[in-house]
Amino acid sequence: MEINVDIGGTFTDCFATDGTRVTTAKALTTHHDLSQGFMTAVDDLATGFGITTDEVLQRTEAIRYATTLGTNALIERTGPRLGLLTTRGFEDVVPIGRCRSYGEGLSHTENRNLAKARRPEPLIPRDHIVGLRERMDHAGKVVMPLDRDEVREAVGELVDKGVRGFVVSLMWSFKNPAHEQLIRDVIEEEYPDTYLGRFPIILAHEVSGRAGEYVRSMTSILDAYLHRFTADRMSDLRNELRDRGYAGPLLLVHNSGGMGSLARTTPLQTIHAGPVAGLFGSRHMAERFDLGKVVTTDMGGTSFDIGVVVEGSVRFYEFNPVIDRWLVQMPMMDIKAVGAGGGSIATHDVMRGVAVGPRSAGSTPGPACYGQGGTEPTVTDANLVLGYLNPDWYHGGELTLDVKRAQRAIDRRVGRPMGLDTARAARAIRTVVDNNMGDAIFKEIVLKGYDPRDFTVFSFGGGGPLHACGYAEVLQIPRVVVPPNSPVFSASGAAGLDLLHIYERSEHVVLLNPLFKTKLEDYSVVNDIVDGFMAEAAADFADEGHTPEEIRYVLELDMRSGGQLYVTTISSPCLRIESEADLADILQAYFTEYADRFGEFAVTEEVGASIETVRLRASVPRERWEPQALPAATVAVEDCVKATRDCWWERSSGYEPTPVYDYDRLGPGHRLSGPAILEGRDTTVVVQPGWDAELDAVGFLMLTKEDVK
Template sequence: MKRIAVDIGGTFTDCFICWEDKFLQTKALTSHQNLALGFNEAIDNACAELEISRQKLLAEVDSVRYATTLGTNALIERNGPRVGLLTTFGFDSTVPLSRGRGYSEGLPDEEAKDLSRATRPDPLVPIKYIRTVKERVDYRGKVLMDLQEEQTRTAIRELVDLGVQAIVVATINSVENPTHELRVQEIFEEEYPPEMLGSIPMILSHQVVGRKGEYVRTSSSIVDAYLHSTMYFAMSSLEQNLRENGYTKPMLLVHNSGGMAQLNSTDALQTVHSGPVAGIHAAEELSKQSNMDNIVCGDMGGTSFDIGIITKGGEKHYDFNPVVDRWLVTVPMVHLVTLGAGGGSIAKYDSVFNTVKVGPMSAGSDPGPAAYDRGGMNPTVTDADLLLGYLDTKNYANGYIKLNMRRTYQALEDICDELDIEEIEAAKFIKSNADGEMASGLTQELNRQGYKAEDFVFLAYGGNGPLHACGIAERAGINRVLAPPYSSVFSACGGAGLNQMHIHEKNVSYPFFHKNLQAIFSDFDGFNSIVEELEVKGRNDLIRQGISEEQIKYRVELDMRYSIQKMEVSVVAPKTRLESSTDVIQLIETMNADFGSRYGEEIVSPESGVWVGTVRVVSWVELPALKFEDMTPPTTKISTPKPVAYRDCHFVGLEGAQKTPIYDGLALQPGVVIEGPAVVNPGATTYLVEPGWRLESAAQGAVWLLKQ
């Protein structure tokens, strides 16, 4: 197996390479002006270890998998194209009005509750770029009014004359009958052939989203159109870079659904948050292969802290109406909660509460934390870690970056003056607040999903995860932490193990148990025809990418709820077709068990009626997965290696400096046990064993941090 997986983050470009029986992890600073530069540098670092050229490496690998935050950054910076919208006559205010609480979507809780200052975000499609077409389709797909073609031509011409660079078509109930959206596209191509207008994209909403819900379907399509050209040209240039360096196969892009696909089978919206999602997939594989239930993932990089949940059996949670930036969309996305807390998060004085506030703004990679000595003037979490003694100025990120302690002292001056404290106390404030914010995010997310933090293992990864793991876990009430193999590039590692996959779904309204009629669902032919329709879409997606039909597998999922409840749970069907009432009853029983374990047995109420709102088909081809060994610490312990040095470290809650042993990579040998306080720095990342904690090394370089 020879694979390359790359995760482009806000600060670092992480690279994980499978080269037969070797696994390499490298990093480079992200080059935002040209992503290929950081990609090439990360590859070159691996080539130096393998003693081969970049061209030879790329010519021989089976695949290159790429995860990016480019789409997320484009939304944040609002540097996308001018987008126009065509919608059904009378519905032109749907997007400007959004929903009742549209102003709060994507905001932190404290801002969302501040109704006196509530404002909606600047629209991606201003009102002047919205036009309507006269047509009407009812909720069953029946055409009530034919598309008025001459009026449609006029509307298209008006948008083009206004200089729009992408057009979204979102007509009412097009998911039931897309005839009118398809005809609008034909008219557009008749009016403006490609050789005349160029490559202006037209996005049809029914092709982006298979669910009902006019606002979320339209907003999803608008976000997709807004990111389309940015992603297309960036990914095309990256693919061209691969071609120039000897890679001839299709480039694969990681999707936020937990799969991947070729560039020609990827919507721009599917790439948002793809890097952290790849890390969730790696956690899922580790959970399955190690028989480890209940994992809460914490990916702490340079810019953000991403939280995900893996429950019994390696089952990850999905969002089907996630918020992307400030926009509610409706695409299947692995559930993530992202906090603006990373190694590069900027700390500043909070005059209201007379304390230090950390994030959400980040120093990124250019200029980066003050300690990077690249022009950064603001103090960050990394600067606090350096001042507290946890980081090695000469061996940070495998020696790739030399840290400047003097710059850190200078950056902290303003905070120290405002609070009238010394630099060490300021650094403790920063670490304590950052750890507390991340711990609060973990516990809130677990509680929201119906779980208790003490029942979970905290999987800490990312460049800064193992460094802050003990502090986060202590505040969250978690006693067991696992820093997994390849923890500093774990999300890239997850990308190396993904399958090619597509998800298609359709809204339905099926009473699996009808309370009033006291009847079990029996329209098996209708249900199975929908499953077949969705399977055909997934099959066509994969065949288009060169996959043979025999390789394709399918999984059916149903979103189910009780009649008296709004909460839905996603249930995986044991088989892809319904054949009898027994199959329906089995699905209801599965739902009851899942609902009861998450929300409490006392509110399980199938007698009130059970309804299915969505049928979803996952189509995938299974590729060889990365293998994780048993993560259990060995029962046979080996002698602890001697420290390579001692350093004065400072810890929250303890007065004065603590003489702390420093270990190198030998401390990661399976069977090693180290009592805190201690610092382990094998080069790629730093493991901090805080007082009251114990480190136990396991297989593949994995590390357990256990509360004593």
């Protein structure tokens, strides 16, 4: 048995497999202690398998866990008091923040008015940043040695100020880490393991091997800030699982699209891990069904997460993402989150009319219709008033929705201020959120150089299929796919993740010199870096119980042409450069990717090409979970209609009797036309007028716009 977990802002999703059987579960996320919601979901899994919770854990071989612990710690600013040791003269690099940190992490609207923007509250105040007299040059040569006594004095001053953790980020340390290692030795001498005052020490060269002192420092600071909080919580969960009989590894999903053991995971790798698992699952399904271009849309209770999957391209990776309000250096699958979940709060805006999000009611108190103390109208309240949700069958009937509470909240906060009746106000809320999601998807696809109409939408999450036809129409996309187990699809995506570690280092290597018309001749400059990475990977995977023969490698290169500021990332056609033919293949791969992104007329090979960063992806492949063929349908599609409910549709500007189908009874080949509601235990699919729906052999529901057949 295997258990895969995705903890969202509102629900904790579980997806478990036992041979060919699959069981899913959802529980409200308990933000004060995420393990409580997780164990509640495991209790539901046990009920589904017909055994006790302890028996489930005893039979489970692996638990894959996508957590939001790091995100919560950043939002709440509950990290420890840290000190930063850096090269003298560079103490203000982090506080200045490249003079651009005002806008990083802000919305597009807020970026238009930076005059009112404020810098984020620093994780390390200026008086906790100390400069040391030392210096390495760009090649890693010692220019000024570091004095141990100076380090000892600086560390003592920081400890006296209340510092309980250290970040060490020196200039060019990724070229020569000797001085950073010396500082760690001094701190460990002064505060050994036997002391209660033992401090975590994060060295920047171990966190990031890329150039850019500000971004490398911020990456290390965030890692240190989340370190103890994440480690303590995950250790507590692991101990609880051990006490309940679980003997397997606790594997954490990484935002790089892989996973690793608790001992080989940094806190930053867990940020946005849940949506990344859904993106990876979509990528796998797109490959299986030969869909070249897919946009993934995961709508939960708090956010709407967007990802782009394009066959053969690394464009769905972000190598300098913004986490909270800070730019960091780490390869991360590119996920854009929009405040447009089922719990997003709707308000009346004097200038814009109806505004939805980004504030969310979350799981506590939740939407007004939950009856848990929420009084503000949400997207879920609007869908309930419009007739799309069954008040008696929400979350499988475990949570009864109160229609009157939803009506009162919408009428009080939106309807009366706008002069609309309750139904039209609810429709306005739904239209706004559909448009918000459609606009966000449009920007994400177009900014990567594609036409949205060439894509297929993958819609999942508890609320995605509820709105899929709406935002697909905004984009003029005629095809939507609702995958099997869509309410917990991100959790199911974790079932196919490989063990993955990524190694990277900045290195400027000219491959094609346009001035002298020469090509790289000393291939060892690149090959030595790759060989070093492979040795590191072998050691890391050995600690996780794997041999070098099991490891698969992919080399990625950040490249750019002469005079350009930004890099283009390619997947190298060869692991090592052994000949001029290998070099030519790399150059061709670069110019091909560049032309695909910016157009063939933008390619100018005469300006040359150089490598800026060498990145090695090392993975141990796993057998991926595959959806099983469904049993043949035994009843006609008309027999799957379980009720008729009045739903509000645009074409009549009012309510119409609408068939409600039992989603769980639909079988392969069943086909129906909108308007229709497909009602499952943890999800509802709205098939709008003008759309058709058809279920395939393994449970993929295909929604197609009628006028494009």
